Each structure stands twice: as structure tokens, then as C-alpha cells.
Amino acid sequence: MNIRDIDVNLTDEQKALRDMVRKFGAEVVRPAGIELDRMHDPADVIAEGSVLWNVFRQHRELGLHKMGLPKALGGMMEDVDPMSRLIVAEELGYADAGLSISLGASTMPFALCAYFPNPLVQELGRAFCEDTGVKMVGCWAITEPDHGGDWSLGGSNPRCAPSVRAVLKGDEYIVNGEKSAWVSNGTIATHAVLHVALDPSRGMEGTGLAIIPLDLPGISKAKPLDKIGQRTLNQGSIIFDDARIPSDYMVIPDPDIMTGVGMGEVILAAANGGMSVTFAGLALAAYDEAYRYAKERIQGGVPIFEHQNIKLKLFNMFKMVEAARGASRRMAMYNSVTVPPSAAHAVACKVLSTETAFHVASEAVQIFGGYGLTKEYPVEKMFRDARAAMIEDGVNETLAIQAADFL
Ligand SMILES: Cc1cc2nc3c(=O)[nH]c(=O)nc-3n(C[C@H](O)[C@H](O)[C@H](O)COP(=O)(O)OP(=O)(O)OC[C@H]3O[C@@H](n4cnc5c(N)ncnc54)[C@H](O)[C@@H]3O)c2cc1C
Structure with missing residues (x-):
């Protein structure tokens, strides 16, 4: 590094x-x-x-x-x-x-x-x-084909209620609906954290949470998703067709508990906190590749690092990487020892890190010139991977609107 x-x-x-x-x-x-x-x-x-x-x-x-x-x-x-x-x-x-x-x-x-x-x-x-x-491999099944940003901004609007619904019958929940093709590890997972509607009349505030094995009757998976970035991350939808889930797996069976303990905020802070640190890492990787290349590539008779435009680019990239890395570490340290965690800081750092990773990876491609577009070097992949991150775990804009309410 x-x-x-x-x-x-x-x-x-x-x-x-x-x-x-x-x-x-x-x-x-x-x-x-x-x-x-x-x-x-x-x-x-x-x-x-x-x-x-x-x-x-x-x-x-x-x-x-x-x-x-x-x-x-x-x-x-x-x-x-x-x-x-x-x-x-x-x-x-x-x-x-x-x-x-x-x-x-x-x-x-x-x-x-x-x-x-x-x-x-x-x-x-x-x-x-x-x-x-x-x-055993886990996944987090929250978004649905018809409900992505709704998980951030749906609130109590019944039109935004999740379509995966769980109805208690005896000591089992009968679950129907589909989780989106975006579920990370959806194709290989053996277990899931599953968000379900328990009371759809309350919109996103009528949900509960289950931790379930995915080999229960009535649960199936779709084929893996094909996409431009993070192709190493397998994703696929999970379908529930009269799936029978023993009630002991419904760890939060009451929407009032879910909202009362601020579970949505806790999960948001954990997921976005992890994203911010991870993509600060990617930003650093893209910077490192660009720095190394700039020292090796000769144009104008000298390493391109000697040209002022490249120096300026690299310094700006360095500045942004360190801002994202420093803020992410500070937020992650605070949130790991504080109840409730600061979801506002976690979202701010997720947005900062993913935007930084995308900008720095794009600048790295620019510094590589034509070679940056080829698979011979890793920066085109980093650029694609960073692009996906600005949508992953919530579109940055919807997350920001949601997190503004925590300020
Ligand atoms: C790499 C990757 C990994 C992911 N991993 C997981 C996972 O593990 N588990 C999981 O469940 N999901 C996962 N997702 C799904 C991800 O959380 C959703 O893609 C994201 O929440 C956006 O939902 P959507 O794609 O349906 O877009 P939409 O919600 O349809 O948004 C489309 C556009 O409309 C805007 N928009 C949406 N709602 C509003 C509103 N109310 N007001 C104003 N603007 C709005 C958005 O900002 C966006 O620009 C992943 C996604 C990606 C890309």
C-alpha cells in the first residue's frame, strides 16, 4: 500500500x-x-x-x-x-x-x-x-422486486408494504412472496435474515424479522443475476410459496418490538457501516494501482508521475481516500461500542466511501489511459465494482433522504 x-x-x-x-x-x-x-x-x-x-x-x-x-x-x-x-x-x-x-x-x-x-x-x-x-452460508433478504427504496422511505404507507408476507397459523408462519434478485449470496445461502410483513396495513412499520434455514418446504431460489459490477458477488432471488416456517425462527414476531428497539436503524447502521469501510478499502486499492502505474509509465520521456496533471490527480485521489478511510474508521469505532448506533454517520460514511471509490477508480482508469479500459489491469474492474456500490444496500440518494431524519 x-x-x-x-x-x-x-x-x-x-x-x-x-x-x-x-x-x-x-x-x-x-x-x-x-x-x-x-x-x-x-x-x-x-x-x-x-x-x-x-x-x-x-x-x-x-x-x-x-x-x-x-x-x-x-x-x-x-x-x-x-x-x-x-x-x-x-x-x-x-x-x-x-x-x-x-x-x-x-x-x-x-x-x-x-x-x-x-x-x-x-x-x-x-x-x-x-x-x-x-x-452454512448466510444472506440478508430484505428488498423485493417491487420494493427497493421503499425499505428506506416507505414509512407507514400501506402501498409500500413488503410483498413477502407471513401469517401465523398454529405454531408456524405461512410465508408467500419473493425477495429480489439482488439478495447477496441468494443463490448459495443456506440461511437468511428475512424481513417479512406481519401487518401490511402499517406499511414498512408492520414488519417482523426471522432467521431461517432455506431448505424448508415451499422455499426456492432463482438463477444467479448477471450484472456489470461486483460479478464475484453472487446474487439471486428467493421465492416463498406457502413456505412453512416454525414460529421459533421468527425472532421479532411483533412490529412494535421491531420499531420499539429501533431495529431498522440498527440494521441500517450495521450494513452501511460495513459498506463504508469496505469501499474505503476499494478506493485505496484503485489509488495504489494508479500511483504504481504513474511511476512506471513513460510518456514525454519521463514517468507520467512527473507531469503536473497526473500529480494533481493523484494528490486529489489521496486526499479523498484518506477522508473516506478516516471518517469510516471513526464512525465504525463509535458504532461498535454505542447503543443505539448512529445511523446518520453510517449512511454519511457509506455515501462518502462509495462516491470516493467510484471517483478514484474512474480517475485511476484515466491515469492508465487506454490500458485502463482493458482487462490486463485491475482498474476497470474496480470502476465497475465501485459503481454497483452506490446502489448496493440502498441507493445513495434514498439513503441520504432517510438518514436526514436521524440528524
Ligand atoms: C451489489 C448489490 C448488492 C445488494 N445486496 C442486497 C442484499 O444482500 N439483500 C437485499 O435484500 N438487497 C440487496 N441489494 C438491493 C439494494 O438494496 C436495492 O437495489 C436498493 O435498495 C434499491 O432498490 P431498487 O434497485 O429496487 O431501486 P428503486 O427503489 O426502484 O430506485 C430506483 C430509483 O428511484 C429512486 N427512488 C426510489 N424510491 C424513491 C422515493 N421514495 N423517493 C425518491 N426517489 C426514490 C432511487 O433513488 C433510484 O434512483 C443489493 C443491490 C446491489 C446493487
Whole structure:
């Protein structure tokens, strides 16, 4: 990395963890990302034998999947401080943002298990911590084909109510509807955090939350989505056709609890917080590529770094990367130790980091000239990956309108 880490508080343990994840990122994640990105058919990304599974396996073997789970469930939460966790996200974002999101989403349902005392759910968290064979993969199923921005701005409007609906019958919920093709890991997930309408007359304020296995009768998946950026992140819809979900899996069965504990805000802060750190990592990666190239490429008889226009570009990129990185770290540290977290800061940092990643990756392409457009160099992929991030986990504009209410 060409930018020094000016965080004076980093301990030797944190630096050792950073170096270990950086090595994993450089030797395993980045090369796998390049290979997966070039696959023409997104079905090949998730096929048996795909290098994707090697990334997942090594991530588990390093224990990185259980950093957000408590010791009581076999996790490492108490031993891994918040700074260490965010360094891991930044490093993985640096290596490959799409794979970083895939690995992060894979832990989501299980990390949530810790917050609910129900033994069935706690057992899922425990089994996940032990799962080095990648038998369990999580996803976050919230958006729907007809409801994307509605999850940010729908409020109590019944016309914005989710179309995935759960109706309690005896000790089971009958669930119908479809989660969107955008569900990250939707094609490979074995478990999901599932947002459902319990009382559609209350719009988005009438929802509940379940943590469910996806092999229950009545649940099926669609084929993987084909898209321009983050092609390493598999995505696909999940369909519920009279699916029967045992009521113990409905961890928040009452919309009043959901709104009362501010669960929407907590999830928004967690998801956007992770995005901001990850895409600060991608921004840094694009800057590094451009810096290295500018020192090597000769035009006008000198390395292009010697030309003032390139110097100005690189300095501006450096300034933006450091602003996004610094703000994201500060926000992530605060939110990891504060209840309730600041969703306003998390969204601000998500917007800042993803816009920075997109701008810096675009400038990197410019610095590479024609070569920047080719697959010979990684910057065109970083540009595509960064573009997707401004829509991912909420369109930046809708998120900003939503978060303005938290100011
Ligand atoms: C890479 C990636 C990963 C993702 N991962 C997941 C995931 O893991 N799980 C999941 O469930 N979803 C996921 N999503 C879905 C993502 O959250 C949605 O795409 C996003 O919320 C936007 O929804 P939409 O695509 O339906 O766009 P729409 O909501 O249809 O928005 C279209 C346009 O209209 C604007 N708009 C929408 N509503 C309003 C309004 N009320 N007022 C003013 N303007 C409005 C938006 O700003 C946008 O410009 C992912 C998306 C991407 C790109």
C-alpha cells in the first residue's frame, strides 16, 4: 500500500492481524476475484469446483467468519476488538469488494443469532462458528422486486408494504412472496435474515424479522443475476410459496418490538457501516494501482508521475481516500461500542466511501489511459465494482433522504 497508516493507536496485534488478512487478500482473494469476474456465466461463479469455495474455506480456516459472534456461541467477539474487525473489512475490500461483501453477508444471520435467547436460533450460531467446511452460508433478504427504496422511505404507507408476507397459523408462519434478485449470496445461502410483513396495513412499520434455514418446504431460489459490477458477488432471488416456517425462527414476531428497539436503524447502521469501510478499502486499492502505474509509465520521456496533471490527480485521489478511510474508521469505532448506533454517520460514511471509490477508480482508469479500459489491469474492474456500490444496500440518494431524519 502506498499510503501510510497514520492511525497511531494500532497495536502490534492489530498490525499482525492486518498483515495476515492483507496476505490472504493478495494471495487468495484478489486472484480469485479476477478469475471469477471474467466468468461469462454467473452460474460458473458458484459452481462446484469454483475458486469461490476456496476463498470461503480459507476465510473460515482463518476464523474470520466468527469474529462477530460471542464466545458463548464459539465465536471470537470478545477477543477481537472493533478496530481489528474494521481493519479486516477494509483489507478484504481492498482485495476484492464483491467477495468481501459475499463473505460479510455469509455471516449475517448467524451474527444476529447471538441477540436472541431462543435455543433453536442460538444453535444455528454455534453450528456456524464450527463450520469450516462451508456448509452454512448466510444472506440478508430484505428488498423485493417491487420494493427497493421503499425499505428506506416507505414509512407507514400501506402501498409500500413488503410483498413477502407471513401469517401465523398454529405454531408456524405461512410465508408467500419473493425477495429480489439482488439478495447477496441468494443463490448459495443456506440461511437468511428475512424481513417479512406481519401487518401490511402499517406499511414498512408492520414488519417482523426471522432467521431461517432455506431448505424448508415451499422455499426456492432463482438463477444467479448477471450484472456489470461486483460479478464475484453472487446474487439471486428467493421465492416463498406457502413456505412453512416454525414460529421459533421468527425472532421479532411483533412490529412494535421491531420499531420499539429501533431495529431498522440498527440494521441500517450495521450494513452501511460495513459498506463504508469496505469501499474505503476499494478506493485505496484503485489509488495504489494508479500511483504504481504513474511511476512506471513513460510518456514525454519521463514517468507520467512527473507531469503536473497526473500529480494533481493523484494528490486529489489521496486526499479523498484518506477522508473516506478516516471518517469510516471513526464512525465504525463509535458504532461498535454505542447503543443505539448512529445511523446518520453510517449512511454519511457509506455515501462518502462509495462516491470516493467510484471517483478514484474512474480517475485511476484515466491515469492508465487506454490500458485502463482493458482487462490486463485491475482498474476497470474496480470502476465497475465501485459503481454497483452506490446502489448496493440502498441507493445513495434514498439513503441520504432517510438518514436526514436521524440528524
Ligand atoms: C451489489 C448489490 C448488492 C445488494 N445486496 C442486497 C442484499 O444482500 N439483500 C437485499 O435484500 N438487497 C440487496 N441489494 C438491493 C439494494 O438494496 C436495492 O437495489 C436498493 O435498495 C434499491 O432498490 P431498487 O434497485 O429496487 O431501486 P428503486 O427503489 O426502484 O430506485 C430506483 C430509483 O428511484 C429512486 N427512488 C426510489 N424510491 C424513491 C422515493 N421514495 N423517493 C425518491 N426517489 C426514490 C432511487 O433513488 C433510484 O434512483 C443489493 C443491490 C446491489 C446493487
